[in-house]
Amino acid sequence: QSALTQPASVSGSPGQSITISCTGTSSDVGSYDLVSWYQQHPGKAPRVLIYEVTKRPSGISNRFSGSKSGNTASLTISGLQAEDEADYYCCSYVGYSTPVLFGGGTKLAVL
Amino acid sequence: QAQLVQSGADVRKPGASMKVSCKASGYNLKSHGISWVRQAPGQGLEWMGWITSYSGKTTYAQKFQGRVTMTTDTSTNTAYMELRSLRSDDSAIYYCARDMTNESGYETSAFDIWGQGTMVTVSS
Numbered sequence: 664q665s666a667l668t669q670p671a672s673v674s675g676s677p678g679q680s681i682t683i684s685c686t687g688t689s690s691d692v693g694s695y696d697l698v699s700w701y702q703q704h705p706g707k708a709p710r711v712l713i714y715e716v717t718k719r720p721s722g723i724s725n726r727f728s729g730s731k732s733g734n735t736a737s738l739t740i741s742g743l744q745a746e747d748e749a750d751y752y753c754c755s756y757v758g759y760s761t762p763v764l765f766g767g768g769t770k771l772a773v774l
Numbered sequence: 775q776a777q778l779v780q781s782g783a784d785v786r787k788p789g790a791s792m793k794v795s796c797k798a799s800g801y802n803l804k805s806h807g808i809s810w811v812r813q814a815p816g817q818g819l820e821w822m823g824w825i826t827s828y829s830g831k832t833t834y835a836q837k838f839q840g841r842v843t844m845t846t847d848t849s850t851n852t853a854y855m856e857l858r859s860l861r862s863d864d865s866a867i868y869y870c871a872r873d874m875t876n877e878s879g880y881e882t883s884a885f886d887i888w889g890q891g892t893m894v895t896v897s898s
Binding site for chain 1: 871884
């Protein structure tokens, strides 16, 4: 199976909001509310930001929010801060032979 | 505080096997499944498979079937991932990650605790 589709890069200025999309198909993202998002800084392990499309684990800032429409999930980061500069990955349960797929990743630059 | 601590970096020759360990502390491995995710240099995350907490049942990504085995040792609270017939493109950082459950106790296919990663280099 192909990875979920994310833009390679996005950028924003401090204080602005940005949205990262994650596009799958009606068989994966469109069929299950099991999309999660991860932040990864260079040389570090990923950290979960969002699970089950919209839920934030305890300790995650409410500047991070998730949503889904049809076959596309989205991560919105509001009030951009310098420390938000990182790689972001979506992930979804896809239900068939390889049950979990990650997106290709999006590099966020805070200008 | 729950955490996962992985074994150290390794160098293997093509055709050989590798085995990475992932020791859980602060929680019982039997309460959550464990997934394995790898990341080649400069590349994205790739899910390899998981082992469930309650039955030890494994599900592997199609790409790795026949070449990977995931196990747990509940006596030491440690998970293991063995990959065989190594190739140069298996060089990557390998992560173990805890499968996350929601407020109702259902698995979410998300991963809330990650090991620090184990760098494996496959080179002759």
